Amino acid sequence: MQFLLAFVIGGLICLIGQLVMDLTRASITPAHVLVGYVTGGAILSALGLYEPLVKLAGAGATIPLSGFGHSMAQGAIRAVQSRGLLGAFAGGVESTAVGIVAAIIFGYAAAVLFNPKE
Amino acid sequence: MGQKLGRQSFRFTKPPVIAAAANIVGPMEGDGPLAVQFDWIMDDILFGEPTWERAESKMLRESAKLALRKINWQPQEIDFFLAGDLLNQITSANFAARGIEAPFLGLFGACSTFTEAIMVGSMLIDGGFAARVLVASGSHHNTAERQFRFPIEQGVQRPPFAQWTVTGSGALALADQGEGPVVTVGTAGKVVDLGISDPNNMGAAMAPAAADTLISHFQDTGTAPADYDLILTGDLGTVGSDTLKDLMRMQGYLLEGNYCDCGTLIYDLARQDVHAGGSGCGCSSVVFTGSIWKQLNEGRYRKVLLAATGALMSSTSSQQGETIPGIAHVVVVESR
Amino acid sequence: MNEKTGSSEQQLEAAEYQELINKIRPRHTFLKNAILAFLVGGSICLIGQLILQIYTGQGLEQQQAQAATSATMVFLGAFLTGIGVYDQIGKYGGAGSIVPITGFANSIVAPAMEARREGFVFGIGAKMFTIAGPVLVYGFLISVLIGISYFLLR
Incomplete structure (x- = not known):
């Protein structure tokens, strides 16, 4: 059941992105979509609307980049709770540090090891 | 002179x-x-x-x-x-x-x-x-x-x-001398921009410029599309060629069986995954040098009009939301 | 006739021309694109769920397991981009392969890989953030704004 939910909810979240790209202006690129998902996910999370989705769908809600925004928002809120205003600056980065650094390290390694095909 | x-x-x-x-x-x-x-x-x-x-x-x-x-x-x-x-x-x-x-x-x-x-x-x-x-x-x-x-x-x-x-x-x-097909007439194009800003839709951005130069060419030289064995545009692709035909029809010029576009000739559009066809500086140059020049040389074509088309944008201008100006230049090549 | 300088097309308004183009231009295959985005995106999330459950099965607590899953998915995205597979998935999957965190990894590796020829600093170092940079900038920006708002409203 958990797998089905991850598949369906994750698929639906991606489907929205596809509709945005196909139905809006041509100037909406993948970069705009990714920025939109991170920002949108963070805002939904701050309003308390994203956590229920994560509880329901697991990776179906955390793997899309809106989940990245959710982690950032929740990290910032938790850090403010424990450390006050300074936490607002640290929390978002702390909670996503593993993902960001992994992206840089694996990205760098892949860029050094592989050549573009085609 | x-x-x-x-x-x-x-x-x-x-x-x-x-x-x-x-x-x-x-x-x-x-x-x-x-x-x-x-x-x-x-x-x-x-x-x-x-x-x-x-x-x-x-x-x-x-x-x-x-x-x-x-x-x-x-x-x-x-x-x-x-x-x-x-x-x-x-x-x-x-x-x-x-x-x-x-x-x-x-x-x-x-x-x-x-x-x-x-x-x-x-x-x-x-x-x-x-x-x-x-x-x-x-x-x-x-x-x-x-x-x-x-x-x-x-x-x-x-x-x-x-x-x-x-x-x-x-x-x-x-x-200036020797054997081979000859360049008889040229028409320099004006920059034309009808407000297309999608850098993925280059055919549409360039078609108005192609129509503009072609019509000027026919008017300046007193010729009509039927006077040419082949009228070839550079890289309008399927979308741009259809648009060009429509624009020309509106002005009373019919581009029929003797019209073709290099972008649709160079690839097998059904088999190769190129969507609307080829484009680029190399598109008209390899089609003309590969196929058309030979047929002119062998006398299979007598009079060919080549109109290469260009989309004059940069990645900076596209990001700044500028529309894409188009241009087309015509040369007429005849066999002897 | 020779005096005719202003071409007649230019009398065609940009708006009319856009209308003509909209008629000629082939449509996006909306339905097919949407279904493929759903299937590809869903499948990537399904793989993520599988990895997540393996990590929680190993005794990692929820948040650690989620971070480890993200890192693993990023690795997969980077690797598939390196071997030239991810752009093929993207051709069919569209947003289904852009939106998951594997797509984020793809957006880092793809520019970095071909920018290597421009050197390690301005090539790889700078170009890997062509798309990831804006994502991080706006992610940090919004998270700080949310943190400050929470601080003020709490």
């Missing part, structure tokens, strides 16, 4: 001869319907070079040298080398010129560069400033994607009306 016709056209009184044509294409173009027409098909897209940019420059240089070899000309006998490409500061052409020991004029007309070069080269010869001129233009799919769109390995979807930049370069040797 040439003779000015109307507002934008001119007739060459001593029509320059296209003495030789040569081309090099990439593997994908070498897998297309015109494969047998090409002189040299690259095994891989790097062409033995460390970067795609160097591969593009090498293509331009080697296609130019190949044209010279075909008629035993030495670079020292060339009065002008005219070339251009799509990259910033036309580096591919500039770098290719390092290997050709001849006075060099770099040209930029985006994908219209090929006819721009033929036109300027013919003017130089007819005006008595040159006896032998070498012209070349080329493009490379990967360098163009990098510069204008996305990295090659980026997982993006191309819209159904997108075009595929041709990897290839074509070169012509123009002379």
Whole structure:
């Protein structure tokens, strides 16, 4: 059941992105979509609307980049709770540090090891 | 000396001869319907070079040298080398010129560069400033994607009306005398912009410029589409060609069976995943040098109108939301 | 006739021309694109769920397991981009392969890989953030704004 939910909810979240790209202006690129998902996910999370989705769908809600925004928002809120205003600056980065650094390290390694095909 | 016709056209009184044509294409173009027409098909897209940019420059240089070899000309006998490409500061052409020991004029007309070069080269010869001129233009799919769109390995979807930049370069040797088809008339195009800003829809951005130059050409020379064996646009693709036909019909000119577009000829649109067809500086130059010049030489075509079309945007102008100006230049080539 | 300078097309308004183009231009295959985005995106999330459950099965607590899953998915995205597979998935999957964190990894590796020829600093170092940079900038920006708002409103 958990797998089905991850598949369906994750698929639906991606489907929205596809509709945005196909139905809006041509100037909406993948970069705009990714920025939109991170920002949108963070805002939904701050309003308390994203956590229920994560509880329901697991990776179906955390793997899309809106989940990245959710982690950032929740990290910032938790850090403010424990450390006050300074936490607002640290929390978002702390909670996503593993993902960001992994992206840089694996990205760098892949860029050094592989050549573009085609 | 040439003779000015109307507002934008001119007739060459001593029509320059296209003495030789040569081309090099990439593997994908070498897998297309015109494969047998090409002189040299690259095994891989790097062409033995460390970067795609160097591969593009090498293509331009080697296609130019190949044209010279075909008629035993030495670079020292060339009065002008005219070339251009799509990259910033036309580096591919500039770098290719390092290997050709001849006075060099770099040209930029985006994908219209090929006819721009033929036109300027013919003017130089007819005006008595040159006896032998070498012209070349080329493009490379990967360098163009990098510069204008996305990295090659980026997982993006191309819209159904997108075009595929041709990897290839074509070169012509123009002379004031000798055997071969001749350039008789040229029409220089104006920049036309009807407000298309989607850099994926280049055919639509360029079609108004093509219509503008074609109509000026017919008016200036007093000819009609039916007077030509073949009317060939450079790289409008399927969307742009259909649009051009509509625009021309609105003005009372019918482009029928004798009209075609290089972008739809170079690939097998049903089999090869290129969406609306080919584009790029190399598109018109390899189709003309590969297929059309030969048929003119053999007398199968008597009079061909070539209108290469260019979209004059940069990646910066696109990001700033500027619309895409288009341009088209016409040359008429006749067999003798 | 020779005096005719302003071409007649230019009398065609940009708006009319856009209308003509909209008629001629082939449509996006909306339905097919949407279904493929759903299937590809869903499948990537399904793989993520599988990895997540393996990590929680190993005794990692929820948040650690989620971070480890993200890192693993990023690795997969980077690797598939390196071997030239991810752009093929993207051709069919569209947003289904852009939106998951594997797409984020793809957007880092793809420009970095071909920018290596421009050197290690301005090539790889700078170009890997062409798309990831804006994502991080706006992610940090919004997270700080949310943190400050929470601080003020709490």
